[in-house]
Amino acid sequence: MVNGIDRPLDLLNSAKGKEILVQLKSGKQFVGTLLAFDIHINVVLEGAKEVENGEQTTSYGLTFLRGDTIVFISPSAN
Amino acid sequence: MVNGIDRPLDLLNSAKGKEILVQLKSGKQFVGTLLAFDIHINVVLEGAKEVENGEQTTSYGLTFLRGDTIVFISPSAN
Amino acid sequence: MVNGIDRPLDLLNSAKGKEILVQLKSGKQFVGTLLAFDIHINVVLEGAKEVENGEQTTSYGLTFLRGDTIVFISPSAN
Amino acid sequence: MVNGIDRPLDLLNSAKGKEILVQLKSGKQFVGTLLAFDIHINVVLEGAKEVENGEQTTSYGLTFLRGDTIVFISPSAN
Amino acid sequence: MVNGIDRPLDLLNSAKGKEILVQLKSGKQFVGTLLAFDIHINVVLEGAKEVENGEQTTSYGLTFLRGDTIVFISPSAN
Amino acid sequence: MVNGIDRPLDLLNSAKGKEILVQLKSGKQFVGTLLAFDIHINVVLEGAKEVENGEQTTSYGLTFLRGDTIVFISPSAN
Amino acid sequence: MVNGIDRPLDLLNSAKGKEILVQLKSGKQFVGTLLAFDIHINVVLEGAKEVENGEQTTSYGLTFLRGDTIVFISPSAN
Known part of the structure; x- marks a missing residue:
């Protein structure tokens, strides 16, 4: 574990x-x-890029994502 | 029981x-x-895999799932 | 009553x-x-089975159901 | 009034x-x-029957209805 | 004003x-x-009638409407 | 600013x-x-008129709008 | 970082x-x-313009956006 x-x-x-x-x-x-x-799962990403069907479509740079719109979060390197 | x-x-x-x-x-x-x-039913899975129609489609490794997106949870071995 | x-x-x-x-x-x-x-109407069922159109389709065994996904609960034997 | x-x-x-x-x-x-x-408008009905298009389709007996799924409640006899 | x-x-x-x-x-x-x-905007109407496309379709009499299903409320006589 | x-x-x-x-x-x-x-963004409008596709379709007069149904509010004169 | x-x-x-x-x-x-x-992510924009498919379609000037309708926020200049 x-x-x-x-x-x-x-x-x-x-x-x-x-x-x-x-x-x-x-x-x-x-x-x-x-x-x-934070505890609401609001997150800030640096170098945020939107991904659709496995392809990066739009770059947003620094981005605030509101927690209640999130389903799951996975660190990429694990 | x-x-x-x-x-x-x-x-x-x-x-x-x-x-x-x-x-x-x-x-x-x-x-x-x-x-x-936690009490919000936020969960962390190790070796998380997405399943569609009974088939595992994508591996995510360590994954945080936000509680308010969950319908039910069932231990596989019971 | x-x-x-x-x-x-x-x-x-x-x-x-x-x-x-x-x-x-x-x-x-x-x-x-x-x-x-509990007070959120989260429930745990033993021997949980999914039912569609009156037929039991999938057995899940012990299952945690999140309260905010529930419409109604009825004891079967009444 | x-x-x-x-x-x-x-x-x-x-x-x-x-x-x-x-x-x-x-x-x-x-x-x-x-x-x-209760204050969440959770209700318990005795002799609960589902109604679709004015016809009673299914009998559930004693039933717990979760408040956040309710639009309105009207006593039948008024 | x-x-x-x-x-x-x-x-x-x-x-x-x-x-x-x-x-x-x-x-x-x-x-x-x-x-x-009340503060949840739960309301009780006397002589409640449902209206669709400007026509009254169903009479419910005394009716409790749950606040979280309401978009707006307008007194008819203003 | x-x-x-x-x-x-x-x-x-x-x-x-x-x-x-x-x-x-x-x-x-x-x-x-x-x-x-109020802090829930419930608002009361005087002379409220519904607008669809830029045209005013229905007049409601004094109207209470529930905050959780609102996306944005813009003063017209700015 | x-x-x-x-x-x-x-x-x-x-x-x-x-x-x-x-x-x-x-x-x-x-x-x-x-x-x-504010902490609900309610925001006020000056010179607010709606954008659809990358084109600015409507100007609203000063605008209050309710936090619970927001998915993400990104400063344009980063």
Whole structure:
């Protein structure tokens, strides 16, 4: 088992500064470097890029994603 | 009757470290090892894989699933 | 009138250990033995089976159902 | 004006033990005898029957209806 | 400007005992006499009638409308 | 930059007594004079008129709009 | 990594007075100068313009956007 993940937010904390994949309820996905998050799962990505069907379609740079639109978050490198 | 499940979260607690199936409101399912959960039913899966029509389609590794997108959770081995 | 049901949760309390029918917002139904519930109407079923058009389609065993996906709950034996 | 209804829940309180009609967000309606309700508008009906297009289609007996799925409630006899 | 409406609920308070129009999120409208409301905008109408395309289709009498299904409320006589 | 708008509600406060445009989640728009609002963004309009495709279709007079149905609010005169 | 963004709202704070892009759940986008925001992610834009398919379609001037309709916010200049 992975060490140090006792609570769900521990995974987000360990992913700070790393690239993550964010799935939105609308069906779209974002990739980018996780800079910050809070208990509402609001997140800020650096170098955010929208992904559709596996292809990056739009670059947004620094982006604030509202937590209630998020389905799941996965660090890319695991 | 199953011993030791007095409250709904007791089932999730007893499933830590075991494989679970998670049904999302979008219709998709995830399987993976339950590492952590909280009272919002946010969960972290290790070795998360998306399942569609009974087939595993995408591997995400460590994944944070937001609780309000979840319909049900079932430990696979019961 | 039925005795002992002063508050809605009293019905769920009296149904512990009995088979119940759970209607989800997605249109699906589950049947199973009610083991536990909480004030969010999160429930745990033992021997949970999905029902579509009156036929049991999938067995899930022990299952946690998130309260905010539930429309109604009816003990089967009444 | 009707006496004794100063707050919305007063109507539900005066309807205890009487037949009510419950409209759900899904478009379905239930009729049954109101046994209990709470501030979330969770209700318990005795002799609950589903109604579609004015016809009773399914009998559920004692049924717990989750408040956030309800559009309106009307006592049948008024 | 209309006197005495400093807060939104002041309008509902001044409409007690008068006929109001209630627009629901489902697209349906109700007319009836406002008997009671609370801070959730739950309302009770006397002589409630459903309106579709400007025509009254169904009479419900005393009716409790759940606040979270309401889009707007307009006193008919203004 | 516009003076005096430190918090979002400051804009609504400065728009009291003026005509505003309200966009609803249903796709409909209302115009009318803003009389009152609260922290839920419930608003009361005087002389409320529904607008579809830029044309005013229905007059409602004094109208209470529930905050959770609102997408945006714009004072017409700016 | 970008300095000074420890919490998600820090990005919005640093974007005050700058042009931002706001994605709504309805699929529409707004651009405008961020004047104010709060913890609900309600925002006020100056010179707000609606954008569809990359083209600015409607100018609204000063506009209050309700937080729960927002998917993401991205400062344009990053």
